[in-house]
Amino acid sequence: MGHNRISVTGLVCSVVFFLLPLHSAYGDVSYSFPEEMKRGSVIGNIAKDLGLEARILSARKARIDTDGNHERYCDINLNTGDLTIAERIDRDGLCGKKTSCVLNQELVVEDPLELHRISLHVQDINDNSPLFKKDIIKMEIRESAVKGVRFSLDEAHDADIGQNTVQSYTLQRNEHFILNVKTKSGGRKYSELVLDRELDRERHHEIKLLLTAVDGGSPQRSGTVVIHVTVLDANDNAPVFSQAIYKASLPENSPLDTVVVTVSATDADEGLNGEVTYEFDDVSDENSNLFSLDHETGKITVVGPVDYEKESSYEMQISAKDGLGLASYSTLIIEITDVNDNAPVIYLKSLTSPIPENASPGTEVGIINVQDRDSENNRQVRCYIQQNLPFKLVQSIKNYYSLVTTGELDRELVSDYNITITATDEGSPPLSSSKSVQLSVADVNDNPPVFEDSPIKPRD
Numbered sequence: 001m002g003h004n005r006i007s008v009t010g011l012v013c014s015v016v017f018f019l020l021p022l023h024s025a026y027g028d029v030s031y032s033f034p035e036e037m038k039r040g041s042v043i044g045n046i047a048k049d050l051g052l053e054a055r056i057l058s059a060r061k062a063r064i065d066t067d068g069n070h071e072r073y074c075d076i077n078l079n080t081g082d083l084t085i086a087e088r089i090d091r092d093g094l095c096g097k098k099t100s101c102v103l104n105q106e107l108v109v110e111d112p113l114e115l116h117r118i119s120l121h122v123q124d125i126n127d128n129s130p131l132f133k134k135d136i137i138k139m140e141i142r143e144s145a146v147k148g149v150r151f152s153l154d155e156a157h158d159a160d161i162g163q164n165t166v167q168s169y170t171l172q173r174n175e176h177f178i179l180n181v182k183t184k185s186g187g188r189k190y191s192e193l194v195l196d197r198e199l200d201r202e203r204h205h206e207i208k209l210l211l212t213a214v215d216g217g218s219p220q221r222s223g224t225v226v227i228h229v230t231v232l233d234a235n236d237n238a239p240v241f242s243q244a245i246y247k248a249s250l251p252e253n254s255p256l257d258t259v260v261v262t263v264s265a266t267d268a269d270e271g272l273n274g275e276v277t278y279e280f281d282d283v284s285d286e287n288s289n290l291f292s293l294d295h296e297t298g299k300i301t302v303v304g305p306v307d308y309e310k311e312s313s314y315e316m317q318i319s320a321k322d323g324l325g326l327a328s329y330s331t332l333i334i335e336i337t338d339v340n341d342n343a344p345v346i347y348l349k350s351l352t353s354p355i356p357e358n359a360s361p362g363t364e365v366g367i368i369n370v371q372d373r374d375s376e377n378n379r380q381v382r383c384y385i386q387q388n389l390p391f392k393l394v395q396s397i398k399n400y401y402s403l404v405t406t407g408e409l410d411r412e413l414v415s416d417y418n419i420t421i422t423a424t425d426e427g428s429p430p431l432s433s434s435k436s437v438q439l440s441v442a443d444v445n446d447n448p449p450v451f452e453d454s455p456i457k458p459r460d
Helices: 046-050 091-095
Strands: 007-009 014-019 022-034 042-045 063-065 074-076 082-085 102-109 114-123 136-142 150-152 166-171 177-183 189-195 206-215 222-232 245-251 259-262 277-281 291-293 299-302 313-321 327-337 345-351 364-371 381-385 391-395 400-405 416-425 432-442
Touching: 022 042, 022 046, 042 046, 046 082, 046 114, 063 074, 091 114, 166 177, 166 189, 177 206, 245 259, 259 327, 277 291, 291 313, 345 416, 345 432, 364 381, 364 432, 381 391, 391 416
Parallel strands: 022 114, 136 222, 245 327
Antiparallel strands: 007 022, 014 022, 042 082, 063 102, 074 082, 102 114, 150 189, 166 206, 177 189, 206 222, 259 299, 277 313, 291 299, 313 327, 345 364, 364 400, 381 416, 391 400, 416 432
């Protein structure tokens, strides 16, 4: 589909760093555009927005980079300076129900080294229809039920957000029921089936209704489910949860079958009317692959890999229903805690080799980038090389380092250097990684000819 309007927030700030012969500039630029744009679509002209000359982008080795943790979603056209779509961007898959969906990329240019952060604000389009968990909602209602009694219905799920998600429900016209649409905390819509005319089992022992969920997108999308009501020959108490909100803390990488929390609800009725079963309500496919709910005990366990770097918290709604379908709801919030399970990763972004032996001290010969996917102290990294070499690492921008010379080089003494770069994080226990860099020294004509023997004297 075509997208014509893309908004851009231009250069916000610029900070200049000086270190030895390296001059590094910093700036931010942000773009707002709809999801699902075609590969190659132009987001904006980043060269113009950052005040860079497009004709020298290639010579300055301009490139789009990431933090090492994420996909590269955009490219730069080195001829025009245009920022273009590189990969399919599905906002719903990347950000779920988050109000804001921001993808962080970086523009790196060299000579001098500059780092510009790029914020891609991805806007939602209405590309998902409302869906119910089941094809049929089965209910049993006694014919003695009084007019006005309400029955909670399963909520429809829409992967879109805002106006593009579920906005209302409608019920097929019938002689016994009307629909009441309500709003939960957080703005989600759900519906209740309201008895408007008393039932008579002798006339109708089964009733089928069509419930439709509609979103607010343009064009509008909808989803349907059949309500199958069995009229029985009398349940007046809904289950009650022990807590309106359950909160749990779970370390990432927790083993399978780890118990997260156990929810509990009671029903004052007896027999079938008092038997309570539990279900996840409006849970995404991803969450259902991570957590399991025992329908009888309310025990929630881990059934998939929990990764803090992928998602730091989960919020799910749980329903408790009695034998005849009366229900109540509770919210479960699971906070994932980070463990130091990612070693730093070293990227060699640029290397000048061979380097002439007459290079002056302070000459930049390489650019190194170090990333750690963990958070807080676990992602704080120290980077260093072995001692007794005429080189050192100088930190420049964020997680970038410059490899520079510290003294004079002499190819006649040492023609090649094997430099080991080590990065260690501050986690407990700390994790490290290393990378070897081969650097050659090029010869220059810095030695005059020397006779091996003593000068020849003429005869008298």
